[in-house]
Amino acid sequence: MDRIPILRMGKYLLVTIQVDMHDRLAMTLQDDLTVRIAETQARGVLLDISSLEMVDSFIGRMISNIAGMSRVLDAETVVVGMQPAVAITLVELGLSLPRVRTALNVERGMQLLRAATQSEDPIIYEDDGARIADGGDGSSPP
Amino acid sequence: METLLRRIVETGATIAVIDITGVPTVDTLTAQHLLKTVTAARLMGAECIISGIRPQIAQTIVHLGVDLGDIVTKATLADAFKVALSRTGRTVARITHP
Numbered sequence: 614m615d616r617i618p619i620l621r622m623g624k625y626l627l628v629t630i631q632v633d634m635h636d637r638l639a640m641t642l643q644d645d646l647t648v649r650i651a652e653t654q655a656r657g658v659l660l661d662i663s664s665l666e667m668v669d670s671f672i673g674r675m676i677s678n679i680a681g682m683s684r685v686l687d688a689e690t691v692v693v694g695m696q697p698a699v700a701i702t703l704v705e706l707g708l709s710l711p712r713v714r715t716a717l718n719v720e721r722g723m724q725l726l727r728a729a730t731q732s733e734d735p736i737i738y739e740d741d742g743a744r745i746a747d748g749g750d751g752s753s754p755p
Numbered sequence: 756m757e758t759l760l761r762r763i764v765e766t767g768a769t770i771a772v773i774d775i776t777g778v779p780t781v782d783t784l785t786a787q788h789l790l791k792t793v794t795a796a797r798l799m800g801a802e803c804i805i806s807g808i809r810p811q812i813a814q815t816i817v818h819l820g821v822d823l824g825d826i827v828t829k830a831t832l833a834d835a836f837k838v839a840l841s842r843t844g845r846t847v848a849r850i851t852h853p
Binding site for chain 2: 692697700703705709715716718721722
């Protein structure tokens with residue numbers, strides 16, 4: 614049975630859908646991807662659907678599910694290269710993927726992913742710094 | 756809708772400004788269509804800013820119960836353009852002569 618390859622690029626996983634998605638393939642991808650995220654401790658998933666010409670409600674839900682599962686596993690998902698027809702279909706199906714990040718192409722998607730995951734660490738430091746600063750201000754009067 | 760989405764792909768735009776200054780009235784269908792267009796553009800990775808909503812339209816939108824959610828709306832095209840520039844890290848400034 615054929616599978617959709619999941620490539621690892623450092624902290625991220627790259628999934629490029631280049632064949633017609635059928636339901637079995639989608640389910641296999643879901644399984645494989647969740648296993649790989651857990652295995653590799655990936656921080657982000659880039660789902661390239663630029664070759665996907667058509668979607669149905671099942672595939673639409675699968676995209677949404679993949680994003681949801683990745684989030685649970687602490688990986689950001691960016692869906693890139695969605696075709697206009699696919700976007701229209703998903704909207705008409707009521708699948709507006711509210712919490713999924715999207716980008717026009719792989720390059721922009723990668724930028725977004727880097728920004729999303731790199732900002733995690735500095736923000737924590739900044740927060741700590743702010744808290745220390747606040748603590749310093751609070752403790753300085755007495 | 757399709758025209759906008761196609762142009763987004765062609766130009767690789769990250770932000771689309773939809774100016775509806777010239778639209779006098781909006782019905783449920785139009786509002787819903789506008790909303791769908793914005794959502795579809797977002798799915799493709801472009802953000803939409805709606806500008807120039809007339810008071811009448813604002814009333815209609817609220818009365819119809821259309822939820823614009825987290826869509827950015829601006830009063831004028833200039834404001835929308837300003838937001839678009841700042842989102843892309845650009846600014847327009849007056850040159851001060853020494």
